[in-house]
Amino acid sequence: MIDQDIKKFVLRRLLQKNGEPATATELKLAIRSAFNAAFTEGDLDSYIAQLEADNYLAGTNDDLSGTLWALTPKGKIRAQQLFKA
Amino acid sequence: MKNQPSSAAWENDPFWREVVAVLTHGQKLRGEHYLQNLSEEDLESLQVALSCAGTLAQQREICPKRKGGATDGSLPPISLLSQISQAMREVTTLRALQRQDIISAATKDRCGSLGLDPQLTNAVVRIVGEEALRQQAENQVGNFAISAANVLLLAEGMRTKGKLEEVKVGLRKEKLKLDERHIAMLEKKAAQADSAKGILGDKALTEEQKRQRMLQLFGM
Numbered sequence: 367m368i369d370q371d372i373k374k375f376v377l378r379r380l381l382q383k384n385g386e387p388a389t390a391t392e393l394k395l396a397i398r399s400a401f402n403a404a405f406t407e408g409d410l411d412s413y414i415a416q417l418e419a420d421n422y423l424a425g426t427n428d429d430l431s432g433t434l435w436a437l438t439p440k441g442k443i444r445a446q447q448l449f450k451a
Numbered sequence: 452m453k454n455q456p457s458s459a460a461w462e463n464d465p466f467w468r469e470v471v472a473v474l475t476h477g478q479k480l481r482g483e484h485y486l487q488n489l490s491e492e493d494l495e496s497l498q499v500a501l502s503c504a505g506t507l508a509q510q511r512e513i514c515p516k517r518k519g520g521a522t523d524g525s526l527p528p529i530s531l532l533s534q535i536s537q538a539m540r541e542v543t544t545l546r547a548l549q550r551q552d553i554i555s556a557a558t559k560d561r562c563g564s565l566g567l568d569p570q571l572t573n574a575v576v577r578i579v580g581e582e583a584l585r586q587q588a589e590n591q592v593g594n595f596a597i598s599a600a601n602v603l604l605l606a607e608g609m610r611t612k613g614k615l616e617e618v619k620v621g622l623r624k625e626k627l628k629l630d631e632r633h634i635a636m637l638e639k640k641a642a643q644a645d646s647a648k649g650i651l652g653d654k655a656l657t658e659e660q661k662r663q664r665m666l667q668l669f670g671m
Contacts (some may be wrong), residue, residue: 374473378545379543379548383552386552391581395588396544396586398596399547399587399588400540400545401540402537412463430571430573430574431578446670447477447596449477
């Protein structure tokens with residue numbers, strides 16, 4: 367259940383950024399701030415990888431910042447459905 | 452004419468609307484849900500209770516009691532408080548991140564107006580943002596400048612490397628020109644040596660004529 371919550375949190379965070387991408391480090395640190403659990407780096411990488419595999423996120427490479435992650439159109443629609451606050 | 456149902460207190464508060472959106476994943480909150488019947492004051496008490504130090508069982512004791520329905524007057528279950536507490540934490544984190552986004556955007560604008568390299572500015576802002584998050588996640592206060600300085604050094608290193616490559620290419624071109632001149636001189640000398648050999652071997656010429664030709668050949 368927490369896995370799903372974390373993935374939804376990542377979608378929400380990227381939706382909040384209005385199309386601005388985020389580094390994997392930023393996303394992982396945000397998860398660590400929002401969830402009180404002992405995550406390994408592998409756990410956190412796997413959440414991002416699962417979201418990419420589900421075509422909710424797409425990564426692009428940047429020389430200075432490494433991989434930058436943003437919502438795909440599918441991810442954006444899903445995030446908007448989930449969080450109609 | 453039917454009366455419109457009055458809205459729940461959580462619907463009038465942006466923070467609690469977001470908490471409910473996280474709890475329900477964008478769905479409607481059930482009518483019998485604990486939050487549905489809490490007043491504005493109750494919601495405030497709940498927020499204070501869940502922000503207090505201590506276990507959920509201890510926090511539960513100071514939470515507002517359920518209102519209405521079969522469980523009226525009872526304390527909410529710990530499992531529900533755990534969900535609400537987690538949702539509150541997510542919303543609080545997202546709000547803090549939103550503030551950080553606003554600061555980052557303002558920084559980028561300012562750096563842009565100062566004519567700084569946008570790619571470098573983005574990288575520095577990102578690194579400083581990550582550092583802020585790391586400190587928040589680890590509940591520490593540290594030096595933001597170290598990471599930002601590392602990015603600047605990396606960028607400067609890349610720029611210096613680029614310049615070094617340009618200088619190397621320039622030097623290679625110069626060396627190639629020198630080599631070409633050297634070859635041309637060697638070819639000229641070889642041609643002079645061949646001519647001198649011909650003059651010296653020519654039996655039809657007198658010694659004086661040979662000397663004159665040799666002086667002519669070497670431009671003396």
